[in-house]
Amino acid sequence: MKMKRIMRTNPTTMPQPVGNYTHITKIPRNAELFVLSGQIGTDIEGHLPKAFNAQVRNTFQNIQSALQTENLNATNIIKVNIWAVEPIDWDYFDEEWDLFFPKEYPAMTIGYISALGLPEIKIEVEIWAANS
Template sequence: MENAKIVRKNPAGMYNPVGNYTHITKIPRNAEWYVASGQIGADQNGEIPDSMNEQIENTFNNIQTVLHAEELTAEHIIKVNIWATQKIDWDYLYAKWEELFGSNYPAMTIGYLSELGLPEIKIEIEIWAARV
């Protein structure tokens, strides 16, 4: 399985993704899996800012910290779940998304909820990763 790699694709005959994601991410056998808890917008001191965009920035910083702790990169991320309690500024989130992924997008799900684990949390992003 020397040439095994994570493959991302959009099937023929299906609509183009409506955002920056891929419809299918294929993980080869014997890949090492990493499932991270949802990351929130807390800073390094555990403070959660009121601004949604500041929470988005902190959340992406926290995702980078999780990745670095396991010597992973965005290339290893296969699935992203985004949960938010208020409308997301997609221009801002996608700017952070592009910094992390470039144009090599993982699978993604987005959901709007009435609340998350604490009332001040406005966004939570969960990542799944695999290393071949």
């Protein structure tokens, strides 16, 4: 039996997204769900750069590595939660985002908060994925 694929839509009865995300992501019945802990911008040795954009770059690399361990990729991502403690450089972030998601965008939430788990962490990204 062929599994249905993850469907993403932006209903015409709603305003279009203000960024690179999708309003509705539908996961097929019997899909396997994967929830990644919030990923931060440490490098492979565990060092956390001070620069916000360097943390963004490393965070996307860490997400990619985590997905690969489960034979997943960006098309499997259904929801992204982004938490930042300072304003996001959207020009840089969108470049990294579009490299990561070249076609279809997942559902997304962005929140600015006063602190993350350690004082030096500037951004954390939580991923939900499904394998249909």
